[in-house]
Structure formats: C-alpha cells, structure tokens
Amino acid sequence: MAAKIKKGDKVVVLTGKDKGKTGEVVEVRPTEERAVVRGINIVRRHTRQTAQSEGGIIAKEAAIHLSNIALADPKDGKATRVGFKLLDDGRKVRVAKRSGETIDG
Template identity: 70%
Template sequence: MSAAKIKKSDKVVVIAGKDKGKTGEVIEVLPKENRVKVRGVNIVKKHQRQTQTSAGGILEVEAFLHVSNVAHIDPKDNKPTRVGFKTLEDGRKVRVAKRSGEVIDL
C-alpha cells in the first residue's frame, strides 16, 4: 500500500504488530519511507536530556509504523477497508473505500 492512500487526519486501524486492533488518527506521514505515525499507537519511551528550555526525563512518544501495518477505516461501518481511486464527473480524483464504495475525500 502506498503512503498516498493514507493521509494526515485519516482514521486507521492497526492490523499487525504489538498494537494490533488499536485505532487512531494519523498525525504524520512520511511518504518516501512509507511510514505513518498514529495518535496513541506504538508508544515508545524516549530518554530526553535536560536542556535550558525543556526538562529531562523519560518521555512516552508515538513511533512510526510501516504503512502496510495499518488499514483505513470505512466511513460507513467503521471496519478496515482497502482504498481505491475514482475520478468524479468534475474531474477530481478521490479516494474511495473498496468495502462500501463510499468516497473518503470530501
């Protein structure tokens, strides 16, 4: 699955890995590396050195997931779906859910 099929602020579900079954909103996408960061998923501990502006300590932050490990959530029934593309009458290319045929882009 290419990163173009999943964009920032999309609702996705994790389909593989330690967080399988968790859902969340995409907060960052790295299209060249095929990676996405999902809010509340794949939490890792990061050791932060103290600086003049920020306190040190152990932070919990989201790490990137490979795009193949997440699936888009169908807007109609909230289940995982594949994403396809369709060209509308006015010439716009939009993403559609393969499961229901519902247009994802507004």
C-alpha cells in the first residue's frame, strides 16, 4: 500500500492534547503505524548523565498514531483525506480529497 503520510508533509492533529495544532512530519514508522511530528506530543524525559550527553530533564517529540493526524490541505491548511490518481505520464500522485489539489509535485 502506498503511504498516505510521508516525511516532510504538513499535518493537522485531530485528537489528543495537541488537537488543532499543525506541524511537519519528521519521521514515519510504518510498522508501528506512528509518526513523529515537529512540535507535537512533547514529552519530558529524565535522563542520566553519560560521557556523551548531559543529564537532566529533556523535552522531545514522541510518536503519535497515524489515525490521530491528517494531512493539511495545500489550499486552505485544513485537515483532508488522501486519495491517489494516475497522471497521463504514468506517475501515481497523492490528491487532497477536500480540494482536489495534488500533493506530490
């Protein structure tokens, strides 16, 4: 199955503590069905000091389930579902269901 959400996409959070916020996908984990989004789902980790890193409380993004995020429509930035379309030259591109805009160049 082709990926509906990819690294670098702008997404909208649908549920949870960050509902309504938008961010850029930093990493996608297809086997876990999760994605890491910049600035979303920030968690605080208490880490022990090592030779390489300093100890303390570090805030970082945790993965969020793919069902809780939706692609932002290229036209108006609102959440949209994703469809696929074959172009005349044989390329398969992602299409925003909301506006019909193509997502992949």
